[in-house]
Structures are given as structure tokens and as C-alpha cells.
Amino acid sequence: MQIYLDYSATTPPRPEAIAAMQTAMMQQWGNASSLHEWGNRAATMLERSRLQVASLINAATAESIIFTAGGSEANNLAIFGVANQVEAQANQVHRSHRQAAPFHLIISAVEHSAISEPARQLQARGWQITQLPVNAQGAVDPQQLRAALQPNTALVSIIYGQSEVGTLQPIVELGAIVQAHGARFHTDAVQVAGRLPIDVQQLPVDLLSLSSHKIYGPQGAGALYIRPGVALPSAIVFGGGQEQGLRSGTQAIPSVVGFGVAAELAAIEMPTETLRLIQLRDRLFALLADTPELLPTGDLRHRLPHHVSFCLPSTDITGKALVRQMNLAGIGISAGSACHSGQLNPSPILQAMGYGDRTAKTGIRLPLGKHTTAADIDWSALALKQILARTSAHRLPCLEGAV
Ligand SMILES: Cc1ncc(COP(=O)(O)O)c(C=O)c1O
Numbered sequence: 001m002q003i004y005l006d007y008s009a010t011t012p013p014r015p016e017a018i019a020a021m022q023t024a025m026m027q028q029w030g031n032a033s034s035l036h037e038w039g040n041r042a043a044t045m046l047e048r049s050r051l052q053v054a055s056l057i058n059a060a061t062a063e064s065i066i067f068t069a070g071g072s073e074a075n076n077l078a079i080f081g082v083a084n085q086v087e088a089q090a091n092q093v094h095r096s097h098r099q100a101a102p103f104h105l106i107i108s109a110v111e112h113s114a115i116s117e118p119a120r121q122l123q124a125r126g127w128q129i130t131q132l133p134v135n136a137q138g139a140v141d142p143q144q145l146r147a148a149l150q151p152n153t154a155l156v157s158i159i160y161g162q163s164e165v166g167t168l169q170p171i172v173e174l175g176a177i178v179q180a181h182g183a184r185f186h187t188d189a190v191q192v193a194g195r196l197p198i199d200v201q202q203l204p205v206d207l208l209s210l211s212s213h214k215i216y217g218p219q220g221a222g223a224l225y226i227r228p229g230v231a232l233p234s235a236i237v238f239g240g241g242q243e244q245g246l247r248s249g250t251q252a253i254p255s256v257v258g259f260g261v262a263a264e265l266a267a268i269e270m271p272t273e274t275l276r277l278i279q280l281r282d283r284l285f286a287l288l289a290d291t292p293e294l295l296p297t298g299d300l301r302h303r304l305p306h307h308v309s310f311c312l313p314s315t316d317i318t319g320k321a322l323v324r325q326m327n328l329a330g331i332g333i334s335a336g337s338a339c340h341s342g343q344l345n346p347s348p349i350l351q352a353m354g355y356g357d358r359t360a361k362t363g364i365r366l367p368l369g370k371h372t373t374a375a376d377i378d379w380s381a382l383a384l385k386q387i388l389a390r391t392s393a394h395r396l397p398c399l400e401g402a403v
Pocket residue numbers: 008009069070071072073075112114159161162163188190191211212213220221222
């Protein structure tokens with residue numbers, strides 16, 4: 001028996017997306033920028049996919065969707081694109097005067113590395129960076145965001161649903177504060193899209209990142225939503241000027257088509273699937289509630305519908321070692337912290353939530369998905385309990401290259 005409980009890392013592409021991609025590869029392989037019939041066919045599929053993705057988040061126009069090669073690239077386009085654009089604008093204004101003042105970026109302490117790394121690079125470029133602290137549940141305090149805003153704050157980027165601990169941020173409140181201040185607001189909604197309704201016409205966000213492979217589409221496709229009327233970010237990939245000049249390169253029609261189909265079907269299935277996932281999620285938490293080693297992490301109320309995560313503060317068992325043991329039992333879960341050269345680094349997310357270095361090495365997550373059944377949940381809970389009972393007295397080593 002094999003059970004996959006790592007649906008935050010990636011999801012299996014759904015057959016409908018694969019079938020559409022196959023058709024696209026066989027029949028719509030033209031370059032969408034070409035003016036002949038082959039190009040037209042590809043362009044039609046491209047724009048249809050754009051509409052499907054736009055509908056998933058209720059965007060008013062399909063033009064507000066910029067296709068990228070994934071969630072990471074969408075995040076990079078949001079951060080560097082806005083940074084480059086505000087710098088260029090300021091340089092124009094100050095060309096004959098003194099140097100423009102440094103700009104300010106606010107992120108949270110629990111961002112995905114596709115936000116925190118670009119932020120680090122902006123800091124090296126002279127930007128002022130504020131990393132907002134989070135509480136023990138991983139949530140940002142809107143009052144702390146309000147206090148952190150400065151006249152030179154150009155952009156705020158706060159993750160919507162945290163991939164390691166499942167916490168949902170109060171994005172409506174946070175976005176409203178940023179927009180009232182006049183800065184731009186970006187959210188990484190990669191884990192939320194397809195699992196909870198997103199309505200960008202209601203949400204106070206200017207930019208929002210999506211990823212195809214988290215919603216049963218293919219890997220290597222994603223999108224950045226840009227609210228109409230918001231100054232366009234600068235390009236970060238230059239060339240032929242595709243995607244409104246923001247993302248040059250011949251569009252990968254099969255990938256984008258698979259993303260579009262996955263987005264459309266996610267929207268259709270969401271009302272029933274989200275409720276089903278919440279029930280399974282809560283069943284797994286309930287089954288493991290009497291396991292003294294396991295402490296749930298993240299916010300249990302404001303939480304991604306599919307997300308289950310724990311740390312093991314009272315044991316010496318690393319998350320990585322548990323992942324390995326569960327894998328031997330045929331169950332795929334993941335650890336929150338990375339093992340580099342045999343050294344296990346504590347999870348920066350758990351550290352930001354106030355856990356000590358030792359506990360921050362023990363995080364595990366078991367996100368559920370479309371193919372998870374109640375029997376999978378029961379079996380996985382039993383396996384985890386047995387592994388813990390067997391090993392809690394012994395430290396399991398973090399092996400380099402272990403699964
Ligand atoms: C919250 C979040 N943002 C961004 C990404 C990156 O997305 P992609 O793998 O499509 O580059 C991920 C993927 O793990 C994620 O969970």
C-alpha cells in the first residue's frame with residue numbers, strides 16, 4: 001500500500017490536464033506569436049487557458065494574468081518587477097537632482113524562499129527590508145504591519161497560505177492596510193488557489209502568484225495576476241516581448257493548456273472537494289491527538305483545508321528521520337527543514353514561530369489531496385503512531401540524500 005501525503009510539495013497531474021496537453025503537443029504546437037494558421041491555433045489555446053486561470057480567481061479580465069514558468073517565477077516577477085519599476089520611475093524624477101532615496105519592502109518571517117531570497121537580493125542592492133514577525137501560530141499581526149509601513153514602502157508581500165505549517169494570513173485586513181497606505185500588495189497564493197475560493201475583485205491585492213502543479217496541473221507553469229490599473233512591474237526576462245512584455249519567451253502552450261484545464265476543474269470541484277479535505281484533515285488531527293510526541297503546528301482554525309503538520313518537541317527524532325521511516329512504510333510525507341551535507345538545519349518557519357532550534361528540526365507535514373481516502377488517513381495515523389512508539393527512545397540519524 002502506498003499513500004502520498006505531500007500534496008503541498010506537488011500534486012499528480014490530472015488525466016484531463018494530461019489529455020489536453022497531449023492534444024496541444026500534437027495539434028497546437030505552433031508559436032503563439034506567429035501570424036499564420038499554426039500560430040493562430042496556439043494563440044487560441046493560450047488565450048483560452050488565460051481565461052480559465054483568470055476565472056479561478058475571478059479576475060475581471062484575462063489580460064491581468066501573466067503566464068510564468070511557475071510560482072517561484074511569479075514571485076520573482078512580483079518582487080524584482082515592482083522593485084525595478086519603482087527604481088526606474090524614481091531615477092527619471094531624480095535624474096537631474098540627487099540620488100533617489102532607498103525603497104522599502106515588507107515581507108513576513110514565514111515566506112517561501114521564492115520571496116525571502118529575492119528580498120535578500122534587494123537588500124544587497126540597497127533596499128530596506130522589514131521581515132514582520134509572526135505569532136506562535138505563524139500569523140502576522142495587522143497592527144505590526146501598520147506600524148512597519150513607511151513613506152518609502154513600495155511593496156508588501158505576505159504569503160496567503162503557509163506551505164509548511166498551513167496557516168492562513170488575515171489577507172483581507174493586511175491588504176486593506178497596505179492599499180490605504182498607497183503601497184502595492186502582493187500575496188503568494190500558491191497553496192490557497194484551487195483549495196479555497198479566491199476573488200481578486202474583492203481581495204485588496206495588487207499582485208497574486210499561482211502555480212499549476214499545486215492544483216493537479218503540470219510542473220513548470222504558473223501565473224502572476226496583476227490588478228488592472230496597477231503600474232505594470234518591469235520585465236525580468238527580456239527578449240521577444242511576450243506576455244505584455246513582462247515575460248519574454250515563446251509560451252509553453254502544452255504546459256499552459258494543462259494549467260488552464262486544471263484551474264477550470266479545480267473551480268468546479270472546489271465546493272465539494274474542500275469540504276471533503278477539511279473532514280479528512282480534521283480526522284487525521286483527531287486520530288493523532290492522543291500521541292504525546294506530536295504537537296500540531298500552525299493555526300488550527302485559520303488553516304489550509306488540506307494541511308496537517310506537527311513538530312515533536314519532546315523527542316530527539318528529526319523530521320527528516322521520520323520522513324524516512326514513513327517512506328519505508330509506504331507513506332510519503334515531508335519535513336519542514338532541509339538536510340544539507342548530513343547537517344539538518346532548523347526550519348526558519350518554525351524558528352520564526354518561536355520554536356527553539358532543536359524543535360525546529362522536528363517539523364513534519366502531511367498535506368492531503370484529491371486521491372486521499374479516509375482509509376489512507378487511518379492507516380497513516382496508525383503507521384505514524386507505531387513508528388513513534390518504536391523509535392521515540394532512539395535518535396534517528398539525518399542521512400544525506402535520504403528521502
Ligand atoms: C507557498 C509557495 N510559494 C511558491 C512556491 C513555488 O512554486 P513553484 O514550485 O511552482 O515554483 C511553492 C512551492 O513549493 C509554495 O509552496
